[in-house]
Amino acid sequence: MQRVLNTISVVLLILPVWILSPVTAQAETSLVPINKVVTVGTSSITFGDLFQIPREVQQLKNKKVVESYGPGKTQPVYQYQVVRALQRANLDDVVRVKGKFPFVVKIGKQLIPESRITKAINEYWRQKYSKNASSIQWEYIRSPQLFSYPDESYTLQISYNGTLRSGRIAVSCLVETTGKKATYSIPVKISLNTQVLVAAKNISRGEQLIPQDFTQVTRPLNSREERFAVSDFASLKGSVARMRIEKDAVILTPMIKKNEIIKPGQDVKVKLQMGGIVVSSIGRALEPGSVNDDIEVRDRQTGKILHGTITQSGTVHVNPVGL
Numbered sequence: 001m002q003r004v005l006n007t008i009s010v011v012l013l014i015l016p017v018w019i020l021s022p023v024t025a026q027a028e029t030s031l032v033p034i035n036k037v038v039t040v041g042t043s044s045i046t047f048g049d050l051f052q053i054p055r056e057v058q059q060l061k062n063k064k065v066v067e068s069y070g071p072g073k074t075q076p077v078y079q080y081q082v083v084r085a086l087q088r089a090n091l092d093d094v095v096r097v098k099g100k101f102p103f104v105v106k107i108g109k110q111l112i113p114e115s116r117i118t119k120a121i122n123e124y125w126r127q128k129y130s131k132n133a134s135s136i137q138w139e140y141i142r143s144p145q146l147f148s149y150p151d152e153s154y155t156l157q158i159s160y161n162g163t164l165r166s167g168r169i170a171v172s173c174l175v176e177t178t179g180k181k182a183t184y185s186i187p188v189k190i191s192l193n194t195q196v197l198v199a200a201k202n203i204s205r206g207e208q209l210i211p212q213d214f215t216q217v218t219r220p221l222n223s224r225e226e227r228f229a230v231s232d233f234a235s236l237k238g239s240v241a242r243m244r245i246e247k248d249a250v251i252l253t254p255m256i257k258k259n260e261i262i263k264p265g266q267d268v269k270v271k272l273q274m275g276g277i278v279v280s281s282i283g284r285a286l287e288p289g290s291v292n293d294d295i296e297v298r299d300r301q302t303g304k305i306l307h308g309t310i311t312q313s314g315t316v317h318v319n320p321v322g323l
Helices: 002-020 055-060 079-088 114-128 223-228
Strands: 029-033 037-040 044-046 064-067 074-077 095-097 103-107 136-140 155-159 167-177 180-199 214-221 239-241 256-258 267-274 277-285 294-299 305-310 316-318
Touching (some): 029 055, 114 136, 267 294
Parallel strands (some): 037 103
Antiparallel strands (some): 167 180, 180 214, 294 305, 305 316
């Protein structure tokens, strides 16, 4: 009986000590990697993605270790990132990690439908170029490959900071998912519908240009046509064809030239009018010119250089203000 009482006394003495003792040693556990290469499909890599989670630390399973870089890519997870995540969970002193770092993680991807991208680009043209959005014709140079994380909602934000012109440009597309952003460059081909002049018939080289030879149309232009296209009849006044122009061709400035009625070195009639007084003389043209062009001439009697405007008759009318 005395022996039983002594045993009970010992147990009662030990029990408070056991209850008050820290349980760190009892709770210490190890995380074992699931695989050297794991695949995830979200924007955050969790402990549950990387490790087999023991029953004692199930609360770790959904805690974030690190943000993933982006869908369709792989990235390493390093030891310091895991340790830092354990510290945030206040478990770094009771949980240790087995396995060699880094772990390779493949990020799942979801291809964004091309129709959604097309809609976003069209809406961007409409908002930014509301006045002439209908004149913008565009197409993909190659099919865009934009990704989001599987089962996550996303938004598309289109932008373009350059000057809108015909030819190849690249618009920027920001794909934003839960807590993640990725920017893609989408190459497209632009054609702008512009009002231009086209030849109504075949025009021979050196032929005098008249309004009846042309038609004003609205059509998409390539980058060269956009740069040099003639848009109004006034630009053709006093011009001749520099080359043969085929019917329906867009008229470009390199195709035409002024019909020079005065050549350099040519003697021309010079006329100066001041009030009711008109003075005429002969000068030598120092540069070529067509009707309404301003040129320099040298007066043959005084040797002075005069500035004047060529009239339809070929006379140079000198401006008295320039004397």
